Amino acid sequence: MARYLIVRAGLGLVTIAGVVLLTFVLQFSLPGDPARRIAGPRASPEVLATVRANLHLDDSVPSQLLTYVTDVAQGDLGVSYIRRRPVIDLIMERLPATAVLAVGGLMVEVTLGGGLGLWDGLRRKRSRGLAAANVVLLSIPTYSLGFLLLVVFAYRLDLLPLGGGTSAKELILPAATLGLFGVPYYAAVVSESTRTALSASYMRTAVAKGLPRRVILRRHVIRNCLSPVITLAGLDVAIYLSGVVFVESVFAWPGIGQLQEQAYNELDRPLLMGTVIVAAVVVVAFNLVADLVRALVDPRARVEETG
Amino acid sequence: MAILSAGVLLAVFAPIFGDPYATPVDGLTPTGLPLGVLTSGHPLGTDSLGRDMLARVAFGARASLEIAFISNITSVGLGVMVGLVAGFYRGWVEHALMRITDVFLAVPTVISGLALASVLGTGVIGISIVVTALYWAWTARVVFGETLALRRRTFVEAAIAMGAPGRTVIRRHILPNLASLIATIAAFNGATVVAVGSGLSYLGAGIQPPTPEWGNMLAEGQGAIDYAPHLLIVPLACVVLIVFGFVLIGESLSRRGAVSLQRSWLDI
Amino acid sequence: MTPLLEVERVSVHYGSFEAVTEASIAVEEGSTMAIVGESGSGKTSLALAVARLLPPGGEIAAGSVRVDGVDVTSLAGADLRRARGRLVGYLAQDSMAALNPVLPAGLQVAEVFATRDGAGRRDARRQAVELLAQVGIQRAAEVAAMYPHELSGGMRQRVMIAMALALRSRLLIADEPTTALDVTVQAEILALAAALQAEHGVTFLWITHDMGVVAEIAGTVAVMYGGRIVEQGPAAEVFARPAHPYTQALLETVRGGAEAPPKAPFATIAGAPPAGFIPPGCPFHPRCAHVHEPCPDIVPATVDVGPGHQAACHLLGGAR
Numbered sequence: 001m002a003r004y005l006i007v008r009a010g011l012g013l014v015t016i017a018g019v020v021l022l023t024f025v026l027q028f029s030l031p032g033d034p035a036r037r038i039a040g041p042r043a044s045p046e047v048l049a050t051v052r053a054n055l056h057l058d059d060s061v062p063s064q065l066l067t068y069v070t071d072v073a074q075g076d077l078g079v080s081y082i083r084r085r086p087v088i089d090l091i092m093e094r095l096p097a098t099a100v101l102a103v104g105g106l107m108v109e110v111t112l113g114g115g116l117g118l119w120d121g122l123r124r125k126r127s128r129g130l131a132a133a134n135v136v137l138l139s140i141p142t143y144s145l146g147f148l149l150l151v152v153f154a155y156r157l158d159l160l161p162l163g164g165g166t167s168a169k170e171l172i173l174p175a176a177t178l179g180l181f182g183v184p185y186y187a188a189v190v191s192e193s194t195r196t197a198l199s200a201s202y203m204r205t206a207v208a209k210g211l212p213r214r215v216i217l218r219r220h221v222i223r224n225c226l227s228p229v230i231t232l233a234g235l236d237v238a239i240y241l242s243g244v245v246f247v248e249s250v251f252a253w254p255g256i257g258q259l260q261e262q263a264y265n266e267l268d269r270p271l272l273m274g275t276v277i278v279a280a281v282v283v284v285a286f287n288l289v290a291d292l293v294r295a296l297v298d299p300r301a302r303v304e305e306t307g
Numbered sequence: 308m309a310i311l312s313a314g315v316l317l318a319v320f321a322p323i324f325g326d327p328y329a330t331p332v333d334g335l336t337p338t339g340l341p342l343g344v345l346t347s348g349h350p351l352g353t354d355s356l357g358r359d360m361l362a363r364v365a366f367g368a369r370a371s372l373e374i375a376f377i378s379n380i381t382s383v384g385l386g387v388m389v390g391l392v393a394g395f396y397r398g399w400v401e402h403a404l405m406r407i408t409d410v411f412l413a414v415p416t417v418i419s420g421l422a423l424a425s426v427l428g429t430g431v432i433g434i435s436i437v438v439t440a441l442y443w444a445w446t447a448r449v450v451f452g453e454t455l456a457l458r459r460r461t462f463v464e465a466a467i468a469m470g471a472p473g474r475t476v477i478r479r480h481i482l483p484n485l486a487s488l489i490a491t492i493a494a495f496n497g498a499t500v501v502a503v504g505s506g507l508s509y510l511g512a513g514i515q516p517p518t519p520e521w522g523n524m525l526a527e528g529q530g531a532i533d534y535a536p537h538l539l540i541v542p543l544a545c546v547v548l549i550v551f552g553f554v555l556i557g558e559s560l561s562r563r564g565a566v567s568l569q570r571s572w573l574d575i
Numbered sequence: 576m577t578p579l580l581e582v583e584r585v586s587v588h589y590g591s592f593e594a595v596t597e598a599s600i601a602v603e604e605g606s607t608m609a610i611v612g613e614s615g616s617g618k619t620s621l622a623l624a625v626a627r628l629l630p631p632g633g634e635i636a637a638g639s640v641r642v643d644g645v646d647v648t649s650l651a652g653a654d655l656r657r658a659r660g661r662l663v664g665y666l667a668q669d670s671m672a673a674l675n676p677v678l679p680a681g682l683q684v685a686e687v688f689a690t691r692d693g694a695g696r697r698d699a700r701r702q703a704v705e706l707l708a709q710v711g712i713q714r715a716a717e718v719a720a721m722y723p724h725e726l727s728g729g730m731r732q733r734v735m736i737a738m739a740l741a742l743r744s745r746l747l748i749a750d751e752p753t754t755a756l757d758v759t760v761q762a763e764i765l766a767l768a769a770a771l772q773a774e775h776g777v778t779f780l781w782i783t784h785d786m787g788v789v790a791e792i793a794g795t796v797a798v799m800y801g802g803r804i805v806e807q808g809p810a811a812e813v814f815a816r817p818a819h820p821y822t823q824a825l826l827e828t829v830r831g832g833a834e835a836p837p838k839a840p841f842a843t844i845a846g847a848p849p850a851g852f853i854p855p856g857c858p859f860h861p862r863c864a865h866v867h868e869p870c871p872d873i874v875p876a877t878v879d880v881g882p883g884h885q886a887a888c889h890l891l892g893g894a895r
Contacts, residue, residue, distance in 0.1 A: 209742060210658075210659035223677045
């Protein structure tokens with residue numbers, strides 16, 4: 001199993017390297033002179049030259065790439081054009097807030113989605129109501145859902161705060177919005193794997209042993225559902241995190257999503273790219289963790305897979 | 308289900324010949340406030356600048372759907388090609404292509420979408436490229452998995468053993484079996500693409516005002532929720548309906564494939 | 576002495592399809608009865624009916640099954656659950672599918688002790704390991720921690736047997752447990768079964784299509800065709816004096832190989848067993864070499880042809 005994880009970690013590193021390469025291309029091979037942006041429109045040619053030297057803009061492309069990669073590897077993601085602070089600091093300040101939000105939403109997703117899926121899987125016929133609700137949930141864009149929830153619960157009904165801070169109470173709506181979007185997927189996966197487990201041959205064995213229903217469910221059924229859920233969570237992370245931008249925007253949650261949006265509006269390239277890299281690292285790390293957890297839960301996954 | 312796929316088509320055709328209004332119709336600006344729905348001459352009311360909502364929505368449909376269709380076709384097309392080639396030819400081709408796919412799958416879509424948009428600019432083409440770049444990898448991964456599975460099937464191995472050239476085997480054996488999967492992917496991808504395209508515009512990264520597009524109309528509408536809720540509701544309803552249509556198509560397609568008559572052992 | 580298992584005129588239906596029609600057998604405690612037949616003969620359905628493990632969609636349409644005096648057919652709900660395992664144990668053919676892939680083998684045996692006896696986790700595990708050793712698994716403690724896909728077919732089958740033993744069922748139904756195993760392992764499992772019977776007095780109902788297996792372990796045998804029992808009796812009797820044309824043909828296919836001169840053609844039974852549709856009258860009549868007038872229309876009655884030996888064939892006289 002250790003070998004399996006090392007291989008996955010290695011692949012993850014390759015992936016991150018690819019992302020870094022991509023951001024390099026995007027950041028440096030485009031119109032717009034970074035030096036001028038940093039120095040300001042009225043800078044003298046000498047200042048410009050100094051800035052250019054600092055940014056190594058006059059070096060050859062491969063050499064710039066090398067500098068970039070080594071910088072990134074050391075955690076130096078450049079300096080924000082507008083805010084004049086290291087990008088990495090800006091991101092790290094905001095990351096915890098987003099992490100909290102993400103975890104909250106994930107819990108909503110998994111428990112609500114899993115619970116609904118289990119309920120549906122145990123029924124004789126698939127629940128039409130659940131299927132319809134799923135479709136509706138999938139159709140509403142994240143930002144609108146968030147906005148509507150905000151309006152209804154915070155504005156009109158005055159039940160929950162309007163946001164801007166990071167208190168636990170203020171977490172409820174954004175986490176719910178983020179999570180609700182993923183509920184249909186989890187519900188579908190859990191429902192399907194529950195049905196598969198219930199109709200499998202080993203289920204007949206369990207019944208033949210005279211095991212009580214609760215034991216069967218807890219031990220035999222649920223454990224067989226965990227693996228697909230974890231796989232889904234891993235694959236879902238990238239898309240899930242993207243919802244973060246919308247949610248943070250609507251609820252004024254001070255995380256990296258909001259940071260990215262501001263960076264876009266300010267055309268702050270280093271910040272934009274830096275966030276991309278950090279996000280990629282998070283996704284890869286999460287996938288690795290998911291792989292680890294899955295290997296623990298489902299022994300079949302420990303066998304080397306090809307492709 | 309079939310009904311809403313017709314609805315999708317309808318939305319496509321309506322703007323093209325339905326509403327030849329110039330977008331910034333200096334319409335009737337009432338006492339500074341937009342007109343509500345069902346006012347004569349403006350069935351969907353007007354916006355805060357007096358422009359007719361119906362026209363804006365119709366043109367917005369054009370923009371949103373253009374992006375959606377272009378992105379959908381290119382992303383699914385690219386994804387299928389990559390997944391197919393990687394899954395079929397295996398070896399280093401597979402490794403190389405799959406690593407590239409991984410890279411694109413690793414970054415959260417909107418975050419990198421904003422980054423890309425800052426580089427590629429706004430406008431239909433720009434946004435289409437961005438969305439394509441974000442979503443082709445998903446299709447590629449799924450198609451790759453399925454191609455792998457298909458390739459192991461006996462009839463494919465038989466064809467290869469008989470010496471049939473790769474391209475023929477793909478064309479005759481693999482593609483037809485992938486067809487229904489691709490259709491399902493295209494449907495769900497279409498839904499996603501519409502949502503993301505509007506989403507980017509909502510954030511200010513896509514089509515810019517004054518050009519109407521459902522996403523930026525949504526952003527405007529949010530601000531006006533107090534005095535003119537229809538500014539939000541109208542474009543929202545459009546987006547929801549279109550996405551809904553795609554999702555329904557996708558659902559019905561996917562259900563046609565898997566008919567599982569599984570029965571639970573707990574029932575005996 | 577009352578037989579441990581009494582099956583009286585049981586019919587099993589899946590919807591409108593009759594998989595088993597009016598089957599009656601009796602098995603004495605501590606003995607082994609083999610039910611032999613080709614695929615589609617209804618033997619598995621009969622076995623599942625006895626174990627009350629018919630899949631959803633199947634039902635015991637007629638007749639009764641009594642195990643140790645208890646009418647199993649009328650049990651339901653909590654009574655049924657309590658009776659499961661305690662009265663009848665079921666050993667499935669596909670051990671890979673019958674074991675839960677995400678649970679260690681030992682746990683699947685131990686949970687019997689935990690639920691039925693209320694044993695604590697450590698105690699249950701200890702008993703499970705002991706049982707695994709008893710069924711011939713080397714290094715039982717290690718194996719107990721392993722998962723089904725890590726074990727060989729033979730070991731998996733032993734785990735299944737251990738599970739059945741843990742249940743201490745009065746009757747053990749073995750549904751072709753050796754069919755998927757290679758010949759040497761098959762011999763080991765059969766030996767194990769014989770040993771268990773000798774030491775613990777386990778009663779077996781052994782389902783198989785292999786006459787060789789029957790010859791090796793069965794005390795009594797019932798031959799099934801097309802959902803009906805066409806012949807049954809002590810194994811030695813039936814082998815020596817097969818009364819039904821089908822039984823005769825079956826034995827011919829097995830014997831012909833060893834005794835016939837080299838290059839003699841294999842003896843076969845022409846035609847194919849019924850699938851989805853059972854012929855009227857005697858189900859074997861389309862393939863029978865001795866078919867004559869009443870066969871396609873009238874179901875033959877079961878008559879005695881020897882001590883404890885019965886068969887149903889018009890040739891034996893006594894039509895309905």
